[in-house]
Amino acid sequence: MKIGQLAKVSGCSIQTIRYYEKEGLLSLPSRSEGNFRLYDEKALKQLEFVKHCRSLDIPLLDIKTLLELKNRPEESCSSINSLIANQLDLVNQRIKELKELKSELQIMKKACSSDNTVERCGIMKTLDV
């Protein structure tokens, strides 16, 4: 199939597919006589692997690492474990930060009722440290 079809099937944009190829996340596809990229089922599977990893906020560089490991089945998977554990830490950390941010925003929200002027706005007073 051509790139437009792959994009439809995978839910990944044409430009992103080309980007992933350029970044080494997708294998170079064969080409038609007119130089159009041609993809098979294996390419679709690889793209879906990449997409799945992205949905986990895994950076592209790490995804490349995972793909390389995938090609080395006899190797230890301890680095995969580390990667996922690290990702989980990052997520936990970010959730913590966002909760704190949420608290502050909620306090600010209450600091001002509508139909005020900027001068008397409780939110603005809070921002003005």
Add this chain to the structure above:
Amino acid sequence: MKIGQLAKVSGCSIQTIRYYEKEGLLSLPSRSEGNFRLYDEKALKQLEFVKHCRSLDIPLLDIKTLLELKNRPEESCSSINSLIANQLDLVNQRIKELKELKSELQIMKKACSSDNTVERCGIMKTLDV
């Protein structure tokens, strides 16, 4: 004071200060004979305002809006209310997403014990949709 001192006092890097000035978040400072930027207490306050907004994940463009509103004290602050409410929505949304991501990562973490091969790695099997 010069930019290095402002950076120290504010906790904001020199380059970021210059960046904020370029983006219109900070007023153009006066200059010394040697063309060094010179800042007063007012500039420090403005920078701290910007920093505070950034700590709330408010985009620079919105911060500019807030600064403009600050200069119009008689105007309605309803847009400030909207901005904070919107920010809160975004934060809530992101927390939700991260919690879902966390769940998935936790499941994956359990899918593999250490000292496996890639071939038998439960995490890799999960990624391989």
Add this chain to the structure above:
DNA sequence: ATAAACTCTATAGTTGCTATAGGGTCAAGC
């Protein structure tokens, strides 16, 4: 043959910084 849809490569842009290059200024010490 024609036109529209699809595809190509190259490049620029988004956001919010951050680093670097090459050069100028200032202040302290000799």
Add this chain to the structure above:
DNA sequence: GCTTGACCCTATAGCAACTATAGAGTTTAT
């Protein structure tokens, strides 16, 4: 006065992960 190191300047590029656009070539259906 000279030197040196700290500080400052502008310009530009880079980061991550896309996303858009320009200009041109290919394919497909009528």
